[in-house]
Amino acid sequence: MSASSSDSGRRRDSASRKAPAPPAVAVERLSVAFGGLRAVDDVTFDVPAGQRRAIIGPNGAGKTTLFNLIGGQLRPITGVVRLFGDDVTHRRVHQRARAGLARTFQITNLLTELSVWDNVLLAVAARHAPVRRLFWNALSRLDSVTGPAAELLRTWGLWTVRDHRVSELAYGQQRVLEIVLALAAQPRILLLDEPTAGLSKEEAGRMTEVAAALPGELTLLIIEHDMEVAFALADVVQVMAEGVVLATGAPAEIQRNDEVIAAYLGGARGDA
Amino acid sequence: MAALRGRWPTVVGVLAGVGLLTALPALVPSFYVTLSTRIIVIAMFALAFNVVFGMGGMHSLGHAAFFGLGGYTVGLGVTRWDWSFTVIVLVALALGAFVGLAYGILTQRTNGIYLLLLTLALGQAIWGLAFQQVEITRGDNGISGVTRELVPLVGTGALSYYHFVLLVALASTGSLWWFSLSPVGRAIVGTRESPTRMAALGFRVGLYRNIAFVVSGLFSALAGVLYTWHHRFVSPDALLWEMSAFILIVAIVGGANTFLGPALGAAVIISLEFWVSLHTQRWMTVLGLVYVLTILFLPEGIVGLGGRLRRRHASVDVPVIPEPTASRSGRSHE
Numbered sequence: 001m002s003a004s005s006s007d008s009g010r011r012r013d014s015a016s017r018k019a020p021a022p023p024a025v026a027v028e029r030l031s032v033a034f035g036g037l038r039a040v041d042d043v044t045f046d047v048p049a050g051q052r053r054a055i056i057g058p059n060g061a062g063k064t065t066l067f068n069l070i071g072g073q074l075r076p077i078t079g080v081v082r083l084f085g086d087d088v089t090h091r092r093v094h095q096r097a098r099a100g101l102a103r104t105f106q107i108t109n110l111l112t113e114l115s116v117w118d119n120v121l122l123a124v125a126a127r128h129a130p131v132r133r134l135f136w137n138a139l140s141r142l143d144s145v146t147g148p149a150a151e152l153l154r155t156w157g158l159w160t161v162r163d164h165r166v167s168e169l170a171y172g173q174q175r176v177l178e179i180v181l182a183l184a185a186q187p188r189i190l191l192l193d194e195p196t197a198g199l200s201k202e203e204a205g206r207m208t209e210v211a212a213a214l215p216g217e218l219t220l221l222i223i224e225h226d227m228e229v230a231f232a233l234a235d236v237v238q239v240m241a242e243g244v245v246l247a248t249g250a251p252a253e254i255q256r257n258d259e260v261i262a263a264y265l266g267g268a269r270g271d272a
Numbered sequence: 273m274a275a276l277r278g279r280w281p282t283v284v285g286v287l288a289g290v291g292l293l294t295a296l297p298a299l300v301p302s303f304y305v306t307l308s309t310r311i312i313v314i315a316m317f318a319l320a321f322n323v324v325f326g327m328g329g330m331h332s333l334g335h336a337a338f339f340g341l342g343g344y345t346v347g348l349g350v351t352r353w354d355w356s357f358t359v360i361v362l363v364a365l366a367l368g369a370f371v372g373l374a375y376g377i378l379t380q381r382t383n384g385i386y387l388l389l390l391t392l393a394l395g396q397a398i399w400g401l402a403f404q405q406v407e408i409t410r411g412d413n414g415i416s417g418v419t420r421e422l423v424p425l426v427g428t429g430a431l432s433y434y435h436f437v438l439l440v441a442l443a444s445t446g447s448l449w450w451f452s453l454s455p456v457g458r459a460i461v462g463t464r465e466s467p468t469r470m471a472a473l474g475f476r477v478g479l480y481r482n483i484a485f486v487v488s489g490l491f492s493a494l495a496g497v498l499y500t501w502h503h504r505f506v507s508p509d510a511l512l513w514e515m516s517a518f519i520l521i522v523a524i525v526g527g528a529n530t531f532l533g534p535a536l537g538a539a540v541i542i543s544l545e546f547w548v549s550l551h552t553q554r555w556m557t558v559l560g561l562v563y564v565l566t567i568l569f570l571p572e573g574i575v576g577l578g579g580r581l582r583r584r585h586a587s588v589d590v591p592v593i594p595e596p597t598a599s600r601s602g603r604s605h606e
């Protein structure tokens with residue numbers, strides 16, 4: 001990367017070669033249990049920065065639980081979560097968010113009685129520490145917030161409904177708003193939990209385009225039941241069942257994997 | 273868009289309201305000036321309460337503590353400790369803010385009925401303090417003879433005190449309005465809507481709850497200051513849970529989901545109290561009835577009436593939004 005020919009430059013280069021960039025997300029021997037049920041059971045994997053990884057698996061496989069562990073919504077009973085090499089296992093949700101992690105929720109989680117505009121303003125404000133603490137000046141009059149918020153809404157086709165309450169939006173628009181809020185914080189890691197669930201085929205197609213158009217440097221983890229979407233979007237597919245990772249590999253590999261077909265793909269095809 | 277177009281009638285309305293309130297003593301018999309003073313004080317308390325209740329969505333049944341602490345600061349500052357006006361007001365504000373912070377910290381992560389009971393217990397603990405420290409507070413007898421000599425009034429009597437109260441209340445209402453629009457104010461509303469979403473965005477939810485309690489406690493205490501000087505008297509009743517329940521009812525009846533709803537609730541309920549008391553001793557029964565009727569028929573309070581009409585009217589130009597489509601994979605989504 002560096003064109004510098006100075007000694008110090010070369011030394012830095014060789015140092016960084018010895019210690020490669022840490023993965024964006026790394027989980028190590030992660031477990032959590034609900035009662036007797038191990039929803040995530042001794043799971044270990046790394047996601048390199050910039051990778052797009054689809055996580056697939058049958059209902060109850062532990063996919064959402066895994067996201068909750070990475071996001072901080074749940075604490076593991078054992079194991080470690082690292083974001084860009086930093087151990088965040090004991091950090092709270094908002095601290096992980098400030099470290100560059102954003103997510104959407106499987107069950108739509110928005111500020112329902114507020115307008116679309118207010119939702120996005122707050123999401124943009126969240127990334128500016130001085131703005132977050134401002135208790136004079138109207139939020140809707142801060143150019144540093146309204147500018148990016150307007151741009152996001154225009155980009156994602158929600159500009160015309162910005163004055164509507166979120167509760168008045170169509171379900172598909174709410175799902176898009178979930179992604180918009182997550183992106184508003186300009187995250188480095190984005191977790192999408194079934195972004196196409198509950199959408200019509202047409203809407204799901206648009207959502208896939210939307211996901212495909214996300215910036216390349218963004219590390220993306222996407223839980224997806226729709227195989228076409230998962231295989232189209234992902235560099236790597238990770239298959240989970242009963243709290244463990246069954247297989248991880250390129251989409252083409254996973255499609256040929258017998259164990260995966262037996263555990264998951266067969267079943268899913270059956271009820272599709 | 274609608275908000276922009278709707279702005280200038282609001283400005284005219286606010287100016288007209290302020291003008292009317294200022295001119296009121298010249299328009300009505302002096303008895304009604306006293307009644308209006310009481311309305312304005314309770315309205316201010318209700319607006320302050322609503323920072324926690326309406327904005328923050330936190331159900332507090334302990335707000336009498338802030339109000340009563342403000343009230344006792346005046347009572348004791350004037351009759352016992354010879355404090356100056358400035359010291360009295362600053363101590364009241366500091367106490368309101370400090371106890372507000374204590375409420376926020378002690379109720380971390382409690383919601384709904386648990387929060388209600390916890391704030392009730394905290395409020396009653398402070399009431400017990402005033403009730404039992406007879407040496408200082410004269411217990412149940414309360415503190416009388418709280419003169420207004422210290423209050424920087426123009427002129428004397430009920431009229432000038434009315435204008436003083438009006439000025440403080442308008443300044444407080446303006447401040448609370450600005451606060452409610454600020455990033456911190458909006459974030460408090462956000463935590464009401466979804467704490468988990470706000471946390472995932474990077475907001476420290478607990479901090480915003482604490483700020484809500486501090487701001488609410490501060491302005492509630494200031495309302496308590498006005499209250500004691502209004503009655504020239506303060507007793508543990510100002511701290512009692514019934515006062516907390518009363519302000520909760522005022523906010524709900526007026527409409528806790530809007531900024532000025534609680535103030536409207538104060539106007540309606542205090543007026544009703546006055547009118548009912550002329551005819552019967554059963555004010556508490558009537559209040560209970562009003563509350564039940566509001567819950568049953570006006571879930572958004574009195575302001576909900578206007579809102580409902582406006583929305584019915586507005587729904588004409590809201591574009592039709594397609595129904596949510598069923599899940600493709602056939603799985604049920606809650």
Ligand SMILES: Nc1ncnc2c1ncn2[C@@H]1O[C@H](COP(=O)(O)OP(=O)(O)OP(=O)(O)O)[C@@H](O)[C@H]1O
Binds near residue numbers: 039059060106
């Ligand atoms: N908060 C909870 N309390 C108790 N059990 C839970 C909780 N959350 C998840 N579970 C259980 O843990 C298991 C894994 O759930 P999880 O939601 O992670 O599955 P998933 O892979 O996301 O499934 P789906 O595809 O249906 O979303 C399930 O058996 C579920 O019932």
Ligand SMILES: [Mg+2]
Binds near residue numbers: 063
């Ligand atoms: Mg799930």
